[in-house]
Amino acid sequence: MLKTLRIENYAIIAKVHIDFDASLNIITGETGAGKSILLGALGLIMGQRSDSKVLYDKGSKCIVEAVFSQYPPAIEKLLVAEDLDVEDELIIRREISTSGRSRAFINDTPVKLDVLQLINQNLIDLNQQFNITDIQDKKFQLSLIDGLADNQKLLAQYRKGYTQLKEKRDKLAAVEQMESTQLKELDFIKFQHNELVVAALDGTDKTSLESELELLDKSEDITNLMAETAYAVSESDQNLKDQLAALAKRWSSFSSADPQLMQGYELMENIQEEFHTLYDLASNIKDKTEMDPSRLSTLRAKLDSLYSLEKKHGVNTIEELLQIQTDLELRLNGIENRSEIIAQLQKEILDLDKSLRVEADTLSQRRAKVFPKIQKAVNKKLNELGMGSAEIKVQATRREDLSRDGLDNLDILFKANKGNEFLPIRKVASGGETSRLMLSLKASVADKMSLPTMIFDEIDTGVSGEVAGKMGDIIRSLANKHQLICITHSPQVSARAVQHLFVYKEETKSRTITHVKVLSKKERILEIAKMLSGDPPSSFALDNAKDLLSV
Helix, strand or coil: CEEEEEEEEECCEEEEEEECCCCEEEEEECCCCCHHHHHHHHHHHCCCCCCHHHECCCCCCEEEEEEEECCCHHHHHHHHHCCCCCCCEEEEEEEECCCCCEEEEECCEEECHHHHHHHHCCCEEEECHHHHHHHHCHHHHHHHHHHHCCCHHHHHHHHHHHHHHHHHHHHHHHHHHHHHHHHHHHHHHHHHHHHHHHCCCCCCCHHHHHHHHHHHHCHHHHHHHHHHHHHHHHHCCCCHHHHHHHHHHHHHCCCCCCHHHHHHHHHHHHHHHHHHHHHHHHHHHHHHCCCCHHHHHHHHHHHHHHHHHHHHHCCCCHHHHHHHHHHHHHHHHHHHHHHHHHHHHHHHHHHHHHHHHHHHHHHHHHHHHHHHHHHHHHHHHHHHCCCCCCEEEEEEEEEEEEECCEEEEEEEEEECCCCCCCEEHHHHCCHHHHHHHHHHHHHHHHHHCCCCEEEEECCCCCCCHHHHHHHHHHHHHHCCCCEEEEECCCHHHHCCCCEEEEEEEEECCCCEEEEEEECCHHHHHHHHHHHHHCCCCCHHHHHHHHHHHHC
């Protein structure tokens, strides 16, 4: 429950500290005094966004802090999941800087707004004037039915499976769309891949091919050169080898006379060996460079193919072409395996859909069991609230396809008078009827709700007199098991308060300031009397206020 609320520098509130009672807290005050500002500050605690416009003093930051005690076990699980400290009390604080930057804290640890919102979903149930029409929303109506049917655990399990089903369907659609696109490209991908396969790139050395081509391409000139070299070195009558041998022999006869002569003789010996090597080399080159038109044509075709493929794919090496070939092969395999992936996904979707329909049927059965119960309870409370002829009826039809909530298409129908036709609430209920209907529904399912704190913002709109008194009785009864904070203009509802908080304005020379105080019994009589007849209240109104408070 909400134990305390501290507000500093928010709107026309300079500083307010409120201690709430564990049962029924009634908040009253003149229009414009700041009651809605309290809810605005509480909205910050619940994770609503803000800006610097809310600052009372533009030079100071705004602080709103709420302390909760006896919070539900679900909150503790969330705190642990978010790695937050678990204490006896839960302290939530929002700070808004002068620049408008907002920070949120849970037990003094900074958190993001989505965490704050998640926590507060399990702390506070807020019914405001602007969202009282939620009762007309089918999802809201279904949530009430599920609350009464204790469907929370089963529904959470179902929704987890439904999320998986939706993800698989999305994946299947993506795969099918990809397959459709890729099938159009399949022939082109196959052509590109086959072109690379035929080129037989693996093990090919482009540099060697280029060298061999150059050799064969110039084979005639090279052969002639090698023949001339062999002839000059060793085959002619005056060949270089023989001439050098004769010179070397003459040098040898003088080699002992001087070291340099010996050195010259040794050089000639070495040159003779080199001549032998040169002759063998020229002979070998001559033999292998014989003209081979067929090989020359093959080499040119091979290299032309390589150059063409490199240009086509925008690369410069065979290694890069081989990588492209591998990538194309993977794409081809992916397209060919796509049908298997689609078949597997279709099977998984079919199996999951089947199991979810079983769970959805269970949800439907459990919901149907509480239809008579909620109809009876709400109709009884409507009777207590002066709508004796009014009734609700829960209508459920079955959907063809699974939804996040199962297979039920549910609508709470309403008729205000006997003989009228049951119609959707949004078509027939007036403002006062909607308020009473909302309270009747909430009161009927409250015991099944885990929320410890419920806030009603003028839920008594459009009702007065005895009916307002009955509404006050229902609200007071709700407060036996839930903490209630109720903003009201109704004296009959105000009289049921366990704690009566009064919001009022103080006019200073420079500005207006909002204050909140707890009324004593004497002050409550005066305030309720003013609500009955105006300020100053009549003696009749004072007596009437005393009578209301004695109930």
